[in-house]
Every structure is written in C-alpha cells, then in structure tokens.
Amino acid sequence: MKVLVVIPAYNEELTIGSVVALSMRYGDVLVVDDGSTDRTTQIAQAVGATVIRHEQNRGKAEALKRGFEYALSRDYDIVVTLDADGQHNPDEIPHLIEPIVKDEADLVIGSRYLNGSKKKIPLYRRLGLWVLNKGTKLATNIEVDSQSGFRAMNRKTLKTLNLDSNGYSIETDMIVKAKEINIRLKEVPITVRYDVPNKHKKNPISHGFSVLSDLVGLIGYKRPLLLFGMLSFLSFVVAGFLAYWGLEPYSKTGRVFLTQLIGAGIFTIIGIQLFIAGLTLNVLAKMVRE
Incomplete structure (x- = not known):
C-alpha cells in the first residue's frame, strides 16, 4: 500500500529535519508549511520531503486538508498525520497503519491513555484533555484521545470525511464525521514527549477554550436536548438558590428579600424556555437526520 505521511508545520526548523528523516522510513513525506517565517521549508526539502507552502498562516485544519487533497490526487492508500514538533515518534507509524492493513479499521488514533503515558502529561494539559475528551464523548458517544494528532486513515476515510472545521478542532471534527458515516475507528497506544523545543504555538488556555467552544457547538447541533x-x-439550580436566599429570613422576621425572589422567578422562566428549546431542536435534529 502507498503510504503518505502528512506533517503540518509552523516555525519548526529545530525539529522538522529529524521528524521528516524518521518518517521517510515508512512512506513518502509531505510537509505542509503553514506560513513559517523560519527555515522550515528549506530544511524539510533538504531532508527529502515534498513541501506545500502557505504564504500566510491558515491554521492546522487548513494545512491538514491541503495534505489530504494532495493524497487523494496522488492515489495514496493510507495517510498518516503527526506533529512536526517532535512530540510524536515516527517509529510508531507501523503500529498505526497495521489495523488498516489488516482491514480492522478505517481511522486509527494514537492514544496517550492506553499505555500509561498519560502520567507524563503536564497536569494542566491532563485537565484540559479530560474536559475535551468528555465533551467529545457527549457529542459522539465515543471515548477516545480526541485531541491526538497522531493518526492514520485509509483512502475511503479521506474521500468520505467532509471536514469543515478550522484550527485545532479538526481532530474532534474527524471523530464526529466518522461517527456519522460509520467509519471504523480504533485506538492504538503511543508515546508522547513534552520536552520539545517549541512546546506551544498558541497560548494553551486560549487554545483549549477555542476547541471547547467549537465542541459545545457540536454538542448543541448533534444532541441539543442534552446541551x-x-x-x-x-x-433551575440558580433559581432554587435565589428562592432559598429570598425566603430564608421569613421564619425569623416574617420578611422576604424581594430582589432575590424576582431573580428566582426570572431564572425559572429561563430554565423552562431552555428546556422547551432543547425539545424543539431535538425534534428538528432528528427530522434532519432522517
């Protein structure tokens, strides 16, 4: 089978050479340079990779989609994606493509949670990943390492996934779309390094909230009644707290806090409206799916 390793890269001159060199042992390598201002392109080409360059930074999603288009146009059977910063070990590529070669899966995700390596994840990342993984489960009923960028997929998956996300939410978008079209998904254990030169291209807090906001939108679209x-x-919880606060002094003084009781009434009305909206949107979502 023809294998293409797609590596989205942005200002990774310190690590791109070694990542490309190791990846070339398992297939052709395409680096999508997403507007780097350093020598990422030159180093990747010198090592032997094919490079597609964006003149401006468009985000990880656009870089990956450009790589997928290239793979389809060149008739590759399997595409592997991994990060350019050295976090992923290219020598684990055979483990990701094996289930596809054996026709056991269409999309394989390298998971940090299957071999105990999650203990090496910094605490703040572990907390953020837990929130995003649980959110993905709410949207898809699938519990996986939803933010792992180390993945492999066959040509069928590339042709049928209609990815329309932006930035780093593309990993979650893949899982949602795969669930919709019954793509066979499997996880395999991987190791991840966090002592890499360029740990963060983006502030981890803003990155996490960006992905989470997209995820909340997906939950609202897929399971509106839940959201x-x-x-x-x-x-209703806030309404109950305000009602208790407003009525609590009545037994002692015979008086109530009118402002808190008005607030309780407002939040009760909001709660009823939200529940009705959820029921209505849930019915509409089912009609659209059918």
Missing part, C-alpha cells in the same frame, strides 16, 4: 437540558438544569 439545553444541562443549561436548563443550571438555571
């Missing part, structure tokens, strides 16, 4: 039901429940 609006949760928001409705929170509104």
Whole structure:
C-alpha cells in the first residue's frame, strides 16, 4: 500500500529535519508549511520531503486538508498525520497503519491513555484533555484521545470525511464525521514527549477554550436536548438558590428579600424556555437526520 505521511508545520526548523528523516522510513513525506517565517521549508526539502507552502498562516485544519487533497490526487492508500514538533515518534507509524492493513479499521488514533503515558502529561494539559475528551464523548458517544494528532486513515476515510472545521478542532471534527458515516475507528497506544523545543504555538488556555467552544457547538447541533437540558438544569439550580436566599429570613422576621425572589422567578422562566428549546431542536435534529 502507498503510504503518505502528512506533517503540518509552523516555525519548526529545530525539529522538522529529524521528524521528516524518521518518517521517510515508512512512506513518502509531505510537509505542509503553514506560513513559517523560519527555515522550515528549506530544511524539510533538504531532508527529502515534498513541501506545500502557505504564504500566510491558515491554521492546522487548513494545512491538514491541503495534505489530504494532495493524497487523494496522488492515489495514496493510507495517510498518516503527526506533529512536526517532535512530540510524536515516527517509529510508531507501523503500529498505526497495521489495523488498516489488516482491514480492522478505517481511522486509527494514537492514544496517550492506553499505555500509561498519560502520567507524563503536564497536569494542566491532563485537565484540559479530560474536559475535551468528555465533551467529545457527549457529542459522539465515543471515548477516545480526541485531541491526538497522531493518526492514520485509509483512502475511503479521506474521500468520505467532509471536514469543515478550522484550527485545532479538526481532530474532534474527524471523530464526529466518522461517527456519522460509520467509519471504523480504533485506538492504538503511543508515546508522547513534552520536552520539545517549541512546546506551544498558541497560548494553551486560549487554545483549549477555542476547541471547547467549537465542541459545545457540536454538542448543541448533534444532541441539543442534552446541551439545553444541562443549561436548563443550571438555571433551575440558580433559581432554587435565589428562592432559598429570598425566603430564608421569613421564619425569623416574617420578611422576604424581594430582589432575590424576582431573580428566582426570572431564572425559572429561563430554565423552562431552555428546556422547551432543547425539545424543539431535538425534534428538528432528528427530522434532519432522517
């Protein structure tokens, strides 16, 4: 089978050479230079990779989609994606493509949670990943390492996934779309390094909130009753707290806090409206799917 390793890269001159060299042992290598201002392109070409360059930074999603288009146009059977910063070990590529070669899966995700390597993940990352993984499970009923960029997929997956996400939410988008079209998904264990030169291209907090906001939108689209039901429940909790606060002094003084009781009434109305909206959107979502 023809294998293409797609490596999205942005200002990775310190690591791109070794990542490309190791990856070339397992297939052709395409580096999508997403607007780097350093020598990423020159080093990748010198080592032997094919390079597609964006003149401006467009984000990881656009870089990967450009790589997928290239793979389809060149009739590759399997595409592997991995990060350019050295976090992933290219020598583990055979483990990712094996389930595809054996026709056991269409999309394979390298998981940090299957071999105990999650213990090496910094605490703040572990917390963020837990939130994003649970959010992905709410949207898809699939529990995987949803943010892992080390993946392999066959040509069928490339042709049928209609990816329309931006930035780093493309990893979650793949899982959502794969669930929709019954793509066979499997995880295999991988190791990840965090002592790499360029740890963060983007502030990890803003990155996490960006992905989370996209994920909340997906949950609202796929399972609106769940999302609006949760928001409705929170509104009722706030209403209950305000009602207790407003009525608590009545037994002692015979007086109540009118402002808090008005607030309780407002949040009760909001909770009812959110629940009705969730029911309505849930019916519409089912009609659209059918």
